[in-house]
């Protein structure tokens with residue numbers, strides 16, 4: 619089993635719990651021919667402020683791991699703590715609360731609500747989380763401005779470019795100020811200009827302190843991260859960190 623620790627965050631006081639702690643996580647999917655062991659023992663600690671890119675061949679378990687961290691699926695074994703709160707204990711309601719408070723997720727194909735305006739798409743998660751409409755919309759406008767699409771607030775998502783659509787999806791994921799921003803191949807459906815927009819945006823968010831875990835096949839995207847880890851066959855591979863013992867340098871960069 620591989621144990622990986624990243625520690626690039628500026629940490630202070632109560633904020634010092636890691637953004638994410640994954641221990642001994644296993645997940646098997648039942649399939650017609652034979653069960654698929656998608657995760658075979660994953661250990662991962664991600665400090666706040668880290669921008670982590672997960673890479674690896676198709677089918678190695680990247681999306682499964684992200685979905686478990688997002689609480690979209692349950693692990694068979696192991697524990698997942700987000701900001702010190704357990705996603706693998708307690709009731710479904712407890713998990714939903716942790717998700718709402720700590721997780722924002724962005725997918726390859728945006729998953730926008732096409733019948734709502736750009737502003738409504740961003741405001742909705744905050745309203746669902748209990749914020750009143752006015753304050754949700756005020757924060758949403760600020761987010762859209764920050765992400766460079768403030769002038770699109772009242773249009774429908776259908777008129778946006780791919781890069782703008784993904785920026786909108788990122789704004790929506792940030793609506794509840796999540797501890798963790800998760801992104802599964804966020805540039806996978808974009809042309810190179812759209813992809814570049816998204817990379818630059820993620821870099822800016824990281825510079826502002828946002829913790830990000832991103833899955834990508836694209837080395838250009840991974841290059842924006844401060845930590846790159848490789849997965850294979852349901853495990854995170856050992857990374858090369860020359861000269862570092864278990865108390866070695868705080869930041870560990872995987873080899874590509």
Ligand SMILES: Nc1ncnc2c1ncn2[C@@H]1O[C@H](COP(=O)(O)OP(=O)(O)OP(=O)(O)O)[C@@H](O)[C@H]1O
Pocket residue numbers: 647648649654655656674675676677678679680681682683
């Ligand atoms: N709901 C499911 N039911 C059955 N098998 C599944 C399910 N979800 C994933 N799998 C299998 O689990 C393995 C890991 O899938 P996963 O989607 O995590 O891979 P991935 O690394 O994200 O691949 P890609 O780079 O192609 O997106 C694959 O063999 C996949 O077929």
Ligand SMILES: [Mg+2]
Pocket residue numbers: 680681682802
């Ligand atoms: Mg995937």
